[in-house]
Amino acid sequence: AEPVEDRLGRALVTAFGPQRREPENPYNDHRPYASPRCLFPVHAFVDGGAGMPWRLLEPDRHALTGAPAAPARNVVLTGRYTTVPPAYQWFRGSLIAIELGFVLRALSLGLELFDVPARLRLPGRDAHGLLPALGLEDAWAWSLPFVVELDDGGGVQAREADSVPAPPAHLARTDPALAELIRVNREQTYDGAPAPLTTAVPAGLGPSATVPDWAELLWxxxxxxxxxxxxxxxxRRRKVPAEALDSAARWLSVPPPGRELAIAFEALTVTAVVQGVAGQADGVHRLRDGAARLLRADTTAPERLEEQYGYGVSPVNGCGIRDAPLTVFLSVRTRELFERLGTAGWGAVQHAAGWAAHGLCLSAAASGLFARPVRAFKEIPTQRVLGLDPDEMIVLSVVVGVPQDTGGALLDLRL
Known part of the structure; x- marks a missing residue:
């Protein structure tokens, strides 16, 4: 019964608001979605009405910057490349693209829970001109924006082409990787019409045996x-119920909105190394259309995967891959994808992978498990463990494990 602008505010806090602080964790604070090193480079901006400045969502304050204005009609999602340390070089582009997929599903879920109808407008050829309108001094350093239009909104008008933000001239010399990934991002434009945000949740999803409601799930x-x-x-090694794999497969079958993202999502191959799941053989499985199918029985696969992971067990680092009941890999045949989507395929498949992985994170939480998105497996040896062909690129992986009780405090930041 609340006005739509109040429901939008609740949806934004649900999607972005900090959940907790863990004093023992080097990465704080924790939101409802995963982010590399908890950097959270993707931000949300809300329009202030005709002729009014855009307002930045400040998740810590559960508030927008600036003075109250007319009811919002649009939300813009864009990522700041310079938030990610320069040592990541070209990988900064992929991290932003993947997190946009995470955030898109998180926001879609929030809008769905609070009944805020909306549409997604992917970056078109004129999307470059929208960045300066957001009031960003370093507009050149941000990714092309996703626009989420509320159903009573009229869309966003970009500025003229001559206002396109250009990187500083010295960037090609001082940070050539950043200059190159920005150039590539500016080519990631789409031709599809705005697409309705339908659902981020599998149809007919039953109640969780361990989590009573959505607020607790996100926590x-x-x-x-x-x-x-x-x-x-x-x-830790523990047998898990069949529901954990069934739920994961169903969450991984929900496509993202938008024609191009849906095509990229359909092109993803989902392969899971499974062990200790009730009713399932240990080995390599293919997840498709909400179900899992055994490709090859292999009790050694988890241990061999851990050997190919870049951050093994050490005096300062833990690694639970060999004990994980599920390790999921999202891969794509890039040549076939680019034949269908052209240059837009590079960004679209990473957005789609982020969307899929966030669903897997929520599925794991509902099953009492943790889910850790990673990009640290050695590509070619991992292809061999999974039985992938040499032309299949692993876009993203998610380790789903049984958590240990570390005894550390969890401080509630939701109120």
Whole structure:
């Protein structure tokens, strides 16, 4: 019964608002979605009405910058590349693209829970001109924006082409990787019409046996806790019910909105290394259309996967891959994808992978498990463990494990 602008505010806080602080965790604070190193480079901007400045969502304050204005009609999602340390070089582009997929599903869920109808407008050829309108001094350093239009809104008008923000001239010399990834991002434009945000949740999803409601589900999502400010993830070997794999497969079958993102999502191959799941053989499985199918029985696959992971067990790092009941890989045949989508395929498949992985994170939380998105597996040896062909690129992986009780405090930041 609340006005739509109040429901939009609640949806934004649901999607972005900090959930908790873990004093022992080197990465704080934790939101409802995963982010590399908890950097949260993707931000939401809300329009202030005709002729009024855009307002930045400040998740810590549960508020927007600036003075109250007319009811919002649009939300813009864009990522700041310079938030990610320069040592990541070209990988900064992929991290932003993947997180946009995470955030899109998180926001879609929030809008769905509070009954705020909306449409997604992917970046078109004129999207470059919208960045200066957001009031960003470094507009050149931000990704092309996703626009979420409320159903009573009229869309966003970009500025003229001559206002397109250009990187500073010295960037090609001082940070050539950043200059190049920005150039590539500006080519990631789409031709599709705005698409309705339908659902982020599998149809007919039953109640969780361990989580009573959505607020608790978002609170419980985590990526595997370590004690005493150590890095990595800790897990333990334990048999898990069949529901954990069934739920994961169903969450991974919900496509993102937008024609191009849906095409990229359909092109993804989902392969899971499974162990200790009731009713399922240990080995390599293919997840498709909401179900899992055994490709090859292999009890050694989890241990061999851990050998190919870039951050193994050490005095300062934990690694729970060999004990994980599910390790999921999202891969794509890039040549076939680019034949269908052209240059837009590069960004679209990473957005689609982020959308899929966030669904897997929520599925894991509902099953009492942790889910850790990673990009640290050695590509070619991992292809061999999974039985992938040499032309299949692994876009993103998610380790789903049984959490250990580290005994650390969890401080509630929701109120």
């Amino acid at each position: 419980r999502r985590h990526s595997g806790r370590m004690p005493r400010a150590l890095h990595g993830m800790s897990g």
